[in-house]
Amino acid sequence: MGEELICRWKLSAFLFLWATIALFPRKSLAIDSIKAGESVNGSTQILVSAAQNFVLGIFNPQGSKFQYLGIWYKNIPQTVVWVANRDNPLVNSSGRLTVNGEGKITLLNETGGVLWSIPSPGKVEQPVVQLLNTGNLVLRESGSENYLWQSFDYPSDTLLPGMKLGWDSKTGMNRKLTSWKSTNDPSSGDFTYSVEMDGLPQFVVRRGPITTFRSGPWYGNGFSGSGPLRKTAIYFPKFTYNAHEAFYSYDAGNDISVRLVLNAAGLFQQFYWVDDGKYWYTLYTLPGDRCDVYGFCGDFGVCTFSLTAECDCMAGFEPKSPDDWEKFRWSDGCVRRDNRTCGNGEGFKRISNVKLPDSSGYLVNVNTSIDDCEATCLDNCSCLAYGLMELPTGGYGCVTWFHKLRDVKFVLQNGQDLYVRVAASELDSTNKKLTVAISVSVASFLGLLVLVICFILGRRRKVRGGNMISPEITLGEIHSQEKEVEMPIYDFRTIEIATNSFSFWNKIGEGGFGPVYKGKLSCGQEIAVKRLAEGSGQGKSEFRNEVLLISQLQHRNLVKLLGFCIHQQETLLVYEYMQNKSLDYFLFDDKRRASLKWQKRLDIIIGIARGLLYLHRDSRLRIIHRDLKVSNILLDNEMNPKISDFGMARIFEEDQTMTKTKRVVGTYGYMSPEYALDGCFSLKSDVFSFGVIVLEIVSGKKNRGFFHEDHQLNLLGHAWKLWNEGNGLELMDAALGDEFQGSEALRCIQVGLLCVQQSSDERPTMWSVLSMLESEDMLLSQPKQPGFYMERMFSKTDKLPAETSTSNEVTVTLLHGR
Incomplete structure (x- = not known):
């Protein structure tokens, strides 16, 4: 049993x-x-x-x-x-x-x-x-x-981290994406996405043989205009281009799922998996707007996207079919107004901040040994335009375009200069300029320049403080005492000679205002020249602020404006030249950072604090900078810091504590929570930015894009975590070794954390900050939770910022701190 x-x-x-x-x-x-x-x-x-x-x-x-x-x-x-x-x-x-x-x-x-x-x-x-x-x-x-x-x-239709998109010349392999036929049919669809090597490398989406989207060409440091090389906090792209291979690939942050997909409709999209919400978030889509549609404005047209896409003809060109253009039918493009462009005194007109034209093989010629690109283009009557590109081996090459200039658009980032061949009659014209769709009309901007000339013409005319402020601040809100302004006006020819005719080799930077050139006056003085770009979205209030505001500020830790020049369509600002460029040039480079010893870093921190205190309290005006960041800290030949770029600055009344704006300007990673989310700014907004800079200086790390394998905090959160654990010195830059005083370093870290506290009321004033930095005996309070200390904490309705770099104008819905 x-x-x-x-x-x-x-x-x-x-x-x-x-x-x-x-x-x-x-x-x-x-x-x-x-x-x-x-x-x-x-x-x-x-x-x-x-x-x-x-x-x-x-x-x-x-x-x-x-x-x-x-x-x-x-x-x-x-x-x-x-x-x-x-x-x-x-x-x-x-x-x-x-x-x-x-x-x-x-x-x-x-x-x-x-x-x-x-x-x-x-x-x-x-x-x-x-x-x-x-x-x-x-x-x-x-x-x-x-x-x-x-x-x-x-690959099929998806590019994962570590995959390569592009060519291997040794094997002849061309890795490209091919879309699905439809959402539920994975068979090969109509669209392909590839790196095209016939000419300059560029990303191209095709529907069969027809191009539907094109990134700008590779110019040595990136892809001109739009393209998938925009680094974010969770996405780290790279492009390898040499004699053996040309491919694009990317990495993602730890434990983050990112994928790039060419969908059945021909859209190239980047997705990020939001684990707490269980959905794929779309980081970006290409084409992103109508201006991204290939050839939207036809040959020799330039597209500008504001609320809608609009087309203009390049300098020297006019619509081929004017009647169609009046009906917003732009595909026929433009034709020359004057065809006398061969041996008739012709020259070039510069168009700035554009995605360079289609650079496929029969359209471009790349020469790596030519020094004078302009002369080379002039020598060939078929050459329509030229540009300059940085070579992987160092130095610059000359790019010339032939047959047609197609698929050009104004861009906010990664834009280049294009020099278009025009007849001599166009060079003499002062009223035939490319119209740019910006928020201020050309007429009103030129009117502003006339007004500025009247203000500053060197006649010691008195202007009220209100004339230095954006229209969003009324005369009753600013300092009422009359000021006297004196500012030298430079002759355009003088600046042209000093900068070697604004040579590409004299170009030392690029900002929202436009390119910056190094120059040398006949007396031997070195200068830096800001040149307002034709396509710049800045200009009206920024130029007025820069000239009329900074002319009244004199401090050893503020950059000095020497004068300005207005000549026909040219607008130039002349500054003292800073030999050692900006702080980020040293701080975020693995090799150069080692030259920033601890004492020099401490001196830089204190110098910035003194300059900011002058703005907030000791100058004749009470000024909020609003865009304080390491790239706006310039260094002279002795590495002394000087605060620069006052285009976004605002004046406060003596008894004013906070104001609000609908136009939030600044840079992600440096903006205070109350400013980024609600548009409220005060002196404490600058204090928050200063705190971020302090923590970046001591650590040698960027706040935005900072990653640690043990958590998802940014640099602010990481510093706060270490401080609470009693391990504050672990934040210090490894490049410093042990060559710093622990007490000084901890004091700087503590001051930085006090400055970035969530509540603006709990942040110290710059007077207190400077006292804490310079006094070893002063007792410091314990910092509370920083603002924006999480690198990624997003809900389903959040908009994830696609860039980690400067955003000169953002809406108040873009950032969400937790």
Whole structure:
């Protein structure tokens, strides 16, 4: 009787185990690799990467009767990132993935027919097929890490971190994305996204043979205008371009899922997985607006996007079909007004801040040995325009365009100068300029310049303080005492000679105002010249502030404005030249940062504090800078800091504590919470920015884009965490070694944390800040939680900033701190 019960129990246990296996067939093979002679059965088996983040198996798209071998995320609702047999599907799930003794990987259907296989890898000893944690399916020899074949070389519609998009000249491989046919059909669609190498490298989306989108060309430091090389806090792109290969790739932050997809509609999109909300957030889409549509304005047209897309003709050109242009039909483009452009005294007109024209092979010529690009273009009557590019080997090359200039648009970032060939009659014209769709009309801007001339013409005319302020601040809100302003006016020819005719080799920077050039006057004095770009979105209030405000400020820690020049369409500001450029040039470079010893960093911090205290309390005006950051701290030949760029500055009344604006200007990572979110700014807004700078100086790290493997805090949050744990000195820059005083370093860190506290009321004044920095005996309070201390904490309705660099104008909805 007992033996019968035991037999029944064993039978029941066996049946239960069998039933359990039957319920979960796809878990029967939860390994990441197979060897020669082994296979994966599509109906019951899968491969899972070791970190449990990717799956290889057979899937059936919703609404489709076909099945495919693919790779998808394991813990994210089915998001397929790679498809093997996209154009030769299974009719059921009985397919089988096999690998033979020679390493040949094959997908077979239920009758043994081959649906997909890899190219013959040659002789392979002990082949292994493995699904890696990156989502890459690889073939290798047992014990070797060399891949004989990998799925990353044959992308579908998705680019994952670590994948390459582009060319390998050794193998002849061209890795490109091909869209799905539709949302539920992974077969090859109509669109491709690739790096095109015929001419200058540029990203191109095509629908069959027709170009639908083009990034600007590679110019040595990046892609001109729009393109997928915009670094963010979670996305780190790179472009490799040399004699052997040209490819784009990217990395993502730790434990962050990022993917780039060419969808069935031909849109190239970047997505970021928001884990707490369980959805994919769209970081950006290309084309992003109508100006991104290839050739939207036709040949020799330039597109400007504000609320809508608008077209203008380049300098020297006019609409080919004026009637169509009046009806906003721009595709016919533009034609020359005067065709006498060969040996008739012709020259060039500069268009600034543009995405350079289509640079495919028959349109451009690249010469790496020409010094005088302008003369080279003039010597060839077929040359339409020229530009300059930085070479990977150092130095600059000359790029010349022929046949047509197409697909040009004004851009806010990564814009370049294009020099367009025009007839002599166009060079003499002062009223035939390219109209730019900016918030202020050309007429009103020129009127402003006339007004400024009347104010400053060197006649010691008195102006009221209100004339230095943006229209959003009334006369009753500013200092009422009359001021006297004297400012030298430079002759344009003098500046032209000093800058070698604004030579590209004299160009030392670029800002929202326009390019900055180094110059040398006949007396030997070195100068820096800001040149207002034709396409600049800044100009009206910024120019007025820069001239009329800074002319009344004199302090050893503020950059000195020497004078200005207005000549026809040219607007120039002349500054003292800062030999050592800006603080970020040293601070965020691995090699140059080592030259910033601790005492020099401390001197820079105190110098900035003194300059800011002068603005807030000791000058004749009470000024809020509003865009304080390390790139606006210039360094003279003795590395003394000087605060620069007062285009966004505002004046406060003596009894005024805070005001509000609808136009938030500044830079992500430096803006205080109350300013970024609500548009409220005060002296404490500058204090917050100063605190960020202090923590960046002591650590050698940027606040925005800072990552730590143990948490998701930015630099502010990381510093606060270390401080609360009693490990404040761990924040110090490793380049300093032990060559600093611990007490001084801790005091700087504590002051920085006090300045970036969430509540503006709890932040110290700059007078208190300077006292705390200069007095070892002064007792300091304990800092509270910083504002914006989380690098990524987003809800489903948040807008994630796409840039970590300057945003000269943003809306108050872009930042959300937690």
